[in-house]
Amino acid sequence: MEIPYNVEVREDTGVYNSKLGIWLFLASEVMLFGGLFSAFILLRTGAPVWPPIGVNGSILPLLEHTIPHATFNTIVLIASSVTMVMAWVALKTKDLGKFKIYLGSTILCAIIFLVVKYFEYTHKIHEGFVPAHDTFMAIYFTITGLHGLHIIGGIIVLAYFFGPGIKMWDTEPERFTNRIEIVGLYWHFVDLVWIFLFPSLYLLN
Amino acid sequence: MSDSHHQESFWRKYIFSTDHKIIGIQYGITALLFMFLGFTLMMVMRWQLAFPDQAVPVIGGLIKWLAELNGFASDGNLPADLYNVFGAMHGTIMIFLGVVPLVVGAFGNYIVPLQIGAPDMAFPKLNMSSYWVYFIGGVIMFASFFLPGGAANSGWTSYPPLADIATTGQTYWLVGMVFLITSSLLGSVNIIVTIVQLRAEGLTWMRLPFFVWSQLVTSFLLLLAFPPLEAAGIFQLMDRVFGTSFFLPSGLVVGGEALNVSGGGSPLLWQHLFWFLAHPEVYVLILPGMGVVGEILANNTRKPLYGYKSLVYSAIFLGFMSFVVWAHHMFLTGMGQGMSVFFQTTTMIISVPSVIILSCFMLSLWGGSIRFNSPMLFALGWIPMFGIGGLTGLPLGLSTPDIHLHDTYYVIGHFHYVVAPGTIFAIFAGIYYWFPKMTGKKLDETLGKLHFYSSFIFMNGIFMPMFIQGMAGVSRRLADGGQAYAHAQDVLVYNEVMSWSAWLLAVAQIPFIINIFRTMMAEREASPDPNPWQATTIEWTDTTSPPLGHGNFEKAPVVHRGPYEYSVPEAKSDYSPQTQS
Amino acid sequence: MSAKDVAHHVITYRNVFILLLICTGLTVGAAYVDFNVPKSMAGALFVGLTIAIFKGYLVAGNFMHLKTEKKIIHYILFLTVFFLFVLLAVPVLWHIDLVK
Structure with missing residues (x-):
């Protein structure tokens, strides 16, 4: 016996295996970021001033200064989500050339996001706003750092499908399309998290 | 499948195998070894509790070596600092490296695909990686014993601020936990997808064996409760490595000096995130045990499980409720009245499905022609043990009596009754029951009975006196067993009783170990009976013993009836297999 | 298809x-608006998070196909x-209910 429903859909559940698997994984991710957000809310409601004032004063002026960068990053990430879903559409229409363009742009957007993030981090650290400075900086670096790790993970997987993984298209095109749908779901989720991080950490202080 | 019977290298076949049966056995052996280690720690601690500051016999030299390696003074006795290390690691090893990998990793992996008629788990490679991630996590935990300052020493709960400023062992603990959590997440995704997607034709939800249901609920608990602890672990790592103050309040003074941190954090934040996992974790430990016991009861009473549907709905409700009771571990943290009323109400509610499950099991016995073989004895022993564990939990779940009992030996007695004679008896029952399936050879009954009766006596010898000590007010954290504690003087005598019981419990495991090795080495019959217990579920009726290497089944099973059709009137035999049309 | x-x-x-x-623009704009009421922070939080939830719904519903899942x-x-x-x-x- 071979493992069934790897590609085809099981009739009574209406999904194939990895579709269910990725959604379960995302459910656990929801709870992971939920835990981080819960801590954020608890620290925030417990603090007399937010962001707290530490030895280097308040982060607030610097933070307002970085709003344009963060806005730019938001747009980049949303765009990468759109190109991701377009890459899947391209596979559905059996257009491998278009698929490569869209997937490549997604990876490019992700890298741009990280570069901007890098300058943002180094600027803050340079000004003395390290994670240990106050609880806002702590939660800021933890959540955005973990989100950044998710981006890096995403880039690795996407790059795999852009490079060696694409061979599967010749042998099992349907399975490959499913895989792109799965990694797409993950990628949109990373985008979704950022949509909540952006106002919580940058705007509403 | 027969065409996939090509020759595989030893490494592919036994070490980096993607076959769920091999992975299940890997989990089982690793977890049993870890459990033995965790139990050894406890045996040394019990020496210190019974005979404080005297040199440990037999392994005193080893203790001295370890203590001096960690930087503690020792003459072969167990110094208080090392006692703390052992206490924290005993809990961690038993729960995260022992019981969970056994009930979910070993039993879940081996039995679930067979019971639902699937060729393997849904994601075999993921399955393999979850075992290896678990293994790495275990190695990290184990390695931390040899660090200066020893392994983690802030209790298995790792409460900050203490854990934030503890020695390096705590950092290893956190990193190890991240690996263990990741492994659990991968495993639970795999089990859920397998159960939902790979059920055999005709195996509808209400035809699933109770064991499969228990695994499904357990996996959901792991999936949704573990991530908040992962978040908390990351916070604590940040606190320890980057000097943040997630769990450190302002103005903290350590050893007479103000701590050089920004402050502004909350130690209670850790407790929330920790218990958000750790309460569901209790049900992760016990639910699969219930599943195992259910299977064995039905098989050995030769009648259907009483109230199958109530059992299933109770298990689901239990899983659901376990997410909204966590703060009953925190009644003494200055909780307001509104919240304490809420959490003690939910705690009382969650006891209802547990009682339903226990009642169904007892009613299943009524009117059955019971076979008293070793798996059945352990299953029968499980019922009162879990009952005692559950009922002694009620006073702890009410905020008023909890004021008196909190952090005493009563608490230790309560949860050990649930997990030690509870879950571990279920594990033994499961090993005796499914061993013929895994190897094609039955374990010896006489040795099995010896194992059961002696374990049963000594388990109670360890844990029953804890209730007495606890009600007298002996704290669970005393490294001298209460010698220097005025209120404990009348109940000190029990320390020796408990310690001797613990060591004799170890002796009681010898028949089990002999039994396993003797049976393993015995010659297997040419064609072993695939169904020695005359069971109805698919793993017994449609596979060989042991099942085929790849794909499990010759042809996909088709299910026609419920899981426990024993003694059906006018049937040919007293059991009607699920796949019998 | x-x-x-x-x-x-x-x-x-x-x-x-x-x-x-558009929503991203709105949310950035809203953060700069001075609500000119004593509880301006609560207002900004409400607006900001409402927009974020709406955006989340758009992504999950369309890109992740939850609408037809x-x-x-x-x-x-x-x-x-x-x-x-x-x-x-x-x-x-629980935090709010703490005994002070």
């Missing part, structure tokens, strides 16, 4: 993209969101 389906999909994705960009996925997510709510709300309520 037919050509018509694809064209339809692509139009939807384009519209969602534009809507997301199977029931079993919805059940899992309902369960998750319920526990997420417990995780977010209860510690905060």
